[in-house]
Amino acid sequence: MVIEKNDRLILLTNDDGLYAGGLKTLLEVMEQFGKVVLISTVESMSGMSQALTVKTPLRVKLLEETDSRRVYACNGTPTDSVKLAINQLLERMPDWVVSGINHGANASVSVLYSGTMAAALEGCLYGINSVGFSLNNFSPAADFSACGEYIRIVMEMVAREPLPPGVCLNVNIPAASRQDIRGIRVCRQAKGNWKEEFEKRKDPMGKTYYWLTGVFKNHEPEATDTDEWALSNNFVSVVPVTVDMTAHWYIKNLKEKFGE
Amino acid sequence: MVIEKNDRLILLTNDDGLYAGGLKTLLEVMEQFGKVVLISTVESMSGMSQALTVKTPLRVKLLEETDSRRVYACNGTPTDSVKLAINQLLERMPDWVVSGINHGANASVSVLYSGTMAAALEGCLYGINSVGFSLNNFSPAADFSACGEYIRIVMEMVAREPLPPGVCLNVNIPAASRQDIRGIRVCRQAKGNWKEEFEKRKDPMGKTYYWLTGVFKNHEPEATDTDEWALSNNFVSVVPVTVDMTAHWYIKNLKEKFGE
Numbered sequence: 001m002v003i004e005k006n007d008r009l010i011l012l013t014n015d016d017g018l019y020a021g022g023l024k025t026l027l028e029v030m031e032q033f034g035k036v037v038l039i040s041t042v043e044s045m046s047g048m049s050q051a052l053t054v055k056t057p058l059r060v061k062l063l064e065e066t067d068s069r070r071v072y073a074c075n076g077t078p079t080d081s082v083k084l085a086i087n088q089l090l091e092r093m094p095d096w097v098v099s100g101i102n103h104g105a106n107a108s109v110s111v112l113y114s115g116t117m118a119a120a121l122e123g124c125l126y127g128i129n130s131v132g133f134s135l136n137n138f139s140p141a142a143d144f145s146a147c148g149e150y151i152r153i154v155m156e157m158v159a160r161e162p163l164p165p166g167v168c169l170n171v172n173i174p175a176a177s178r179q180d181i182r183g184i185r186v187c188r189q190a191k192g193n194w195k196e197e198f199e200k201r202k203d204p205m206g207k208t209y210y211w212l213t214g215v216f217k218n219h220e221p222e223a224t225d226t227d228e229w230a231l232s233n234n235f236v237s238v239v240p241v242t243v244d245m246t247a248h249w250y251i252k253n254l255k256e257k258f259g260e
Numbered sequence: 261m262v263i264e265k266n267d268r269l270i271l272l273t274n275d276d277g278l279y280a281g282g283l284k285t286l287l288e289v290m291e292q293f294g295k296v297v298l299i300s301t302v303e304s305m306s307g308m309s310q311a312l313t314v315k316t317p318l319r320v321k322l323l324e325e326t327d328s329r330r331v332y333a334c335n336g337t338p339t340d341s342v343k344l345a346i347n348q349l350l351e352r353m354p355d356w357v358v359s360g361i362n363h364g365a366n367a368s369v370s371v372l373y374s375g376t377m378a379a380a381l382e383g384c385l386y387g388i389n390s391v392g393f394s395l396n397n398f399s400p401a402a403d404f405s406a407c408g409e410y411i412r413i414v415m416e417m418v419a420r421e422p423l424p425p426g427v428c429l430n431v432n433i434p435a436a437s438r439q440d441i442r443g444i445r446v447c448r449q450a451k452g453n454w455k456e457e458f459e460k461r462k463d464p465m466g467k468t469y470y471w472l473t474g475v476f477k478n479h480e481p482e483a484t485d486t487d488e489w490a491l492s493n494n495f496v497s498v499v500p501v502t503v504d505m506t507a508h509w510y511i512k513n514l515k516e517k518f519g520e
Contacts, residue, residue, distance in 0.1 A: 047314050049339075050372045052307035057469035058458075079309075079373075083456045084470060109385060111505050112310045113339075118372075125369060125453040157517050166451065167507045186515045188506040191426065193385040196343045201317075209317035210344060240514055242507035245371050246448040247427045247500040254500050255446045257417050 001035060001070050003091050008034030008159075011085050011094040011123065015045040015078045015102065015115030018063075018071075022101030022135060025144040029151045030098055031068050033159070037090060039072040039081045041115075046104070048077045050118035060084055078119040086126055096158070097123025100133035100171075101151075103142055107134075107172045107227040108190040108218065111241060117170055124168035124243055129158050131168060136231050137175035146178045150236045153184065163240075170239040174231050185235040190226035191219040261295060261330050263351050268294030268419075271345050271354040271383065275305040275338045275362065275375030278323075278331075282361030282395060285404035289411045290358055291328050293419070297350060299332040299341045301375075306364070308337045310378035320344055338379040346386055356418070357383025360393035361411075363402055365432045367394075367487040368450040368478065371501060377430055384428040384503055389418050391428060396491050397435035406438045410496045413444065423500075430499040434491050445495040450486035451479040 003009055010030050014023045018040045030036045039060070053076040064071040072089060074081040082097060099119040106114040116132045123130030133151060135142055154171055163169065170189075174181055199211040218228050230237035263269055270290050274283045278300045290296045299320070313336040324331040332349065334341040342357060359379040366374040376392045383390030393411060395402055414431055423429065430449075434441055459471040478488045490497035 044315070047312035049309035049311045049378065051309045051311040051337075052373055052472060054307050054472055055304070057461075057463075057471055059467070059469050077311075080472065083472065084458065087456045088458055088460065088470065109503060112378075112381060112385075112503065113312055118309065121372060125372075127453075153518075161517060164507075164510060167510055184518050184520075186511055186518055186520055188508060188511060189504055191504070193387075196347045198318075198344065198348055200348065203317075207319070209319050210348065211317055212312060212314055212340065212343065238514065238518065240507040240510040241505045242510075243369055243372065244449055244451070245501045245505065247424075247502035248448060250424060250427055250500040250502075251446055251448060254498065257421060258413075258444050258446055258498065260444075260446055 001065055001067060003035055009092065009094045010034045010036045010096045010098055011082065012036050012038040012098050013078055013081050013119045014040055014100055015048060017041055017044045018073055020103060021142060022103050022144055025147055026098060026101050026133060029148050033155055036069040037085060038069060039074050039085045041078060041081060042073050042075055045077055045115045047113050048115040049113050050079050050121060051077045053077060053080050058084060078115040079122045082119050082122040094128055097128050097130040101144055101147055102134035103140060104138040105134050105136040105172045105231060106132065106170060107231055107237060108192045111170055111189060117241065120168040121243055124166065127165060129163050131158065131171060133171045135173045135175060146176065146181055147173050150184065154238065166243050167240050170241045172227055172231055172237045174234045174236065176234050180234055181236060182234050185230040185237055187227040187230050187237045187239050188225055189239055190228035192217055261325055261327055263295055269352065269354045270294045270296045271342065271357045272296050272298040273338055273341050273359050273379045274300055275308060277301055277304045278333055280363060281402060282363050282404055285407055286358060286361050286393060289408050293415055296329040297345060298329060299334050299345045301338060301341060302333045302335055305337055305375045307373050308375040309373050310339045310381060311337045313337055313340050318344060338375040339382045342379050342382040354388055357388050357390040361404055361407055362394035363400060364398040365394050365396040365491060366392065366430060367432045367491055367497060368452045371430055371449060380428045381503055384426060387425060389423050391418065391431060393431045393433065395433045395435060406436065406441055407433050410444065414498065426503050427500050430501045432487055432491055432497045434494045434496065436494050440494055441496060442494050445490040445497055447487040447490050447497045447499050448485055449499055450488035452477055
């Protein structure tokens with residue numbers, strides 16, 4: 001693949017591994033927008049957040065190259081993959097970083113744990129227009145056929161008007177048929193948390209171990225301006241996500257407490 | 261250790277492993293404030309962000325119990341450790357989650373990658389007053405003797421006035437002697453990013469591998485209200501950090517773009 005000056009260069013990644021159906025769908029849509037460098041984690045890396053690999057070496061393998069795409073596998077996390085692609089594999093900075101389509105929603109506070117959104121945040125830190133896409137269906141066999149239309153609408157908007165510095169988009173698509181999806185809603189992240197319910201078991205040696213499970217609790221089910229509400233009501237949710245985690249509104253108050 | 265109704269129950273964790281000097285210092289200070297349940301990752305988990313362990317089982321071991329503390333080791337991430345302690349090990353919800361003292365600063369966008377701050381964010385998601393402490397010195401042999409005084413000031417403030425829901429504190433302490441530290445500054449997270457510089461090597465089989473290294477680039481070195489400025493000028497930085505990653509200021513603009 002030759003990347004010309006006027007080509008739109010798209011870095012595509014995910015956190016469900018190379019063989020995920022969501023990645024395949026997103027690749028097909030992105031090839032309509034430009035030349036694609038896909039770098040995927042080899043295995044599923046769900047819940048890896050913005051983790052970095054610092055104790056073991058990273059390896060990357062070129063798997064496929066055509067006129068319109070290049071496909072790499074990386075043994076690290078989604079964030080490692082984006083860093084490695086930008087710093088070592090790409091001829092120039094990509095125009096977009098696009099991540100997903102995740103198998104499972106990344107609404108509300110799941111943005112903090114999500115490897116898919118971490119990859120978008122990483123692109124955003126490099127000043128690149130970045131978007132993470134997720135489908136509200138955890139199944140490996142999930143039906144992604146309704147996604148393409150909304151991915152195109154979002155990316156056409158990004159193509160027309162770049163995102164402001166430090167902001168990327170978190171797009172969640174309901175697990176519904178095309179005719180049942182009611183359109184796009186720009187939202188805020190719902191307040192909530194995961195109530196962890198560990199499964200406690202005994203191994204064959206009689207020793208205790210735990211599996212992390214968990215149920216999401218929406219703390220504001222009545223609010224109609226949240227991503228959780230949008231998804232529950234069959235809207236595609238679009239949340240602008242910032243890399244700035246400062247609670248700016250609380251700084252003045254905190255200064256007073258410390259006598260500043 | 262018996263936890264009485266009136267005891268302040270403190271959940272202490274870190275991401276540098278059980279034998280880290282920073283953890284030892286924080287434990288000593290916390291025992292002055294209440295009864296401590298310490299749960300540490302066995303090994304160093306730097307850069308693990310808010311990663312969850314979902315593919316392998318979690319194990320936890322009680323290592324020590326005295327009248328004032330209980331010490332566990334966990335094979336998971338810092339976030340797993342907090343979840344496991346709250347859900348399986350503690351008799352009741354802790355009053356505080358305290359994390360650190362990290363060997364190395366977690367200022368600016370390092371908050372996104374930090375296992376130390378992820379543990380504090382996790383406590384915050386459970387509605388618990390949570391603070392992460394870091395020293396601006398990566399060395400395993402770092403000198404933590406100046407930290408105790410500032411940790412006490414911060415935690416006495418939290419004891420007097422609980423933090424608002426969804427907000428925890430990111431406290432970074434300069435690597436300076438007691439007399440050189442100029443006090444506390446409440447700050448915002450500096451804009452910046454890590455410029456990754458991978459080290460590319462060949463293994464004995466001739467295959468390429470990479471080590472992640474990197475240099476932090478402050479995008480606003482002139483600004484005097486950031487955590488990076490505070491640290492560089494020998495102030496302890498205190499940043500209120502929110503679990504809400506929504507770029508609220510951009511919602512209206514984005515709605516217009518989508519024709520809402």
